[in-house]
Amino acid sequence: MNEKPTESPILRISSLETDRPTEFCLQPDAGARKSIAVELDLLALRKLRFQGTVAPVGDADWL
Template sequence: MTSPTPQPERLRVAHLNPRVPTPFSLAPDAGRCAAIAAELGLDGLSKLTFEGTIRAEGGEAWALTGRLRARVTQPCVVTLKPVRTTLDEEVERHYSPHVTAPEGDEVEMPDETLEPLGQFIDLAAVMIEELALALPEYPRAEGVEFEAAPEEPAPDTRRPFEGLDKLLRQRDDG
């Protein structure tokens, strides 16, 4: 029995058929999952799959739709105990040659699914970015609650110029 041919992680846009959707399926091996976990600061990444299709969308644009599934382990933000989370996220991206990549600092785009179209669509990069976006920001072990810090009294701001007249008199007298 032969193993399946590995799916390319980058698809050359010129090789995509505009009349037929192109299916894709990525399932990184244990070594690649460990590297991704290290890159994202995870304690573990025991499962990761990214499947979907890329299809032509009006003229020169392309649409990627898919599903990301993962099982991640992160430290609890309170106790540092391992927290396991199962992720199941829908992914949607639209690639257009009429969108330019921002130079230098990142710029907020009005449509977060819109991407500039280059020579390649990097499925691995999309998978890792979507995984990073789907991670819980503050993972907590079951039953753990944050204890609120005691509130400090707010400063009295009802008279912001109180005492200013004294300072002005001292300056004029001095």
């Protein structure tokens, strides 16, 4: 798991490695954070990060 997390906001399950976990880190830019803040009726959203790992489980499932 020393690989660099993916930078694309889209994780296509069909293109992920099936023999090891895939790390991701999504950090929206200022414009995207502003849109999210408006959608959530917030005054502002200064920081946002969604980070984790998608791991294969068995032959057809993901965790």
